[in-house]
Amino acid sequence: MIQATARSHSRAGCPIYARGQGCRVDLYGGRYLGGAGSCAVCAAAGQVILHGGLYAVKGDSADHLLYSVGDGAITVEGGRFVGFDPAACLAPGRTTAAQETDKGILYVVKEL
Numbered sequence: 001m002i003q004a005t006a007r008s009h010s011r012a013g014c015p016i017y018a019r020g021q022g023c024r025v026d027l028y029g030g031r032y033l034g035g036a037g038s039c040a041v042c043a044a045a046g047q048v049i050l051h052g053g054l055y056a057v058k059g060d061s062a063d064h065l066l067y068s069v070g071d072g073a074i075t076v077e078g079g080r081f082v083g084f085d086p087a088a089c090l091a092p093g094r095t096t097a098a099q100e101t102d103k104g105i106l107y108v109v110k111e112l
Contacts, residue, residue, distance in 0.1 A: 013034055013035025013036075013037075013038035014034050014035070014038050014039045014040065014041070014042045014067075015032045015033065015034060015040060015041075016032055016040065016041045016042065016048065017042045017044070018042070018043045018044065018046030018047065018048050018072065019044045019045060019046055020044075020045055020046055021045055021046075021071070022046075023045070023046030023047065024046065024047045024048075024049070025046065025047070025048045025049070026048075026049045026051060027041075027048070027049070027050050027051060027052070027053050027079075028051045028052050028053070029051075029052045029053050030053045030054075031053065031054045031056075032053060032054070032055050032056070033056050033057065033058065034056070034057035034058070034065065035057070035058055036057065036058040036059035037059065037061075038057060038064070039057065039064045039065055039066065039067040040055040040056060040057055040065050040066070041055065041065070041066050041067070041074060042067045042068070042069070042072070043067075043068040043069070043072030043073055043074050044068075044069045044070055044072045045069075045070045045071045045072050046072055047072070047073050047074075047075070048068075048072075048073070048074045048075070049074075049075045049077060050074070050075070050076045050077060050078065050079045050086075050089075050109075051077045051078050051079070052077075052078045052079050053079045053080070054079070054080045054081075054082070055079060055080070055081050055082065055084070056081075056082035056083070057082075062081075062082060062083035062084040063084075065081060065082075065083075065084035065086075066081075066084070066086055066089055074089045075089060075090075075091050076089045076090050076091060076094065076109055077091045077094065077109070078094070078109045078110070079108075079109050080106055080107070080108050080109070081096075081106070081107040081108075081109075082103065082104060082105075082106055083104045083105060084107060085098070085107045086107060086109065090109065093111060093112050094109050094110065094111060094112065095109070095110060095111075095112050096108065096109055096110075097110060
């Protein structure tokens with residue numbers, strides 16, 4: 001489920017792209033796969049709050065799975081992340097747990 005206010009759209013292989021002052025996207029679940037060399041979630045002067053869902057990118061590098069630029073902000077309340085530890089974006093009171101899978105490491109966000 002996506003709850004969005006103001007403008008949000010996808011560009012350049014990034015399924016969630018929040019752009020513009022006042023833009024806010026709340027993601028409560030679903031699967032979001034970014035293109036190779038891209039991201040799954042981008043905030044460019046907008047705000048994205050991840051409450052749940054599965055996030056991944058094609059290819060070997062998930063370094064930019066969550067990407068914010070300018071005044072953009074991403075806050076992680078929950079979710080699962082393939083090959084990417086979202087620790088830098090965690091909301092207060094949240095932590096990550098790493099799980100080894102056949103596809104690599106899966107980071108799961110949970111309450112402390």
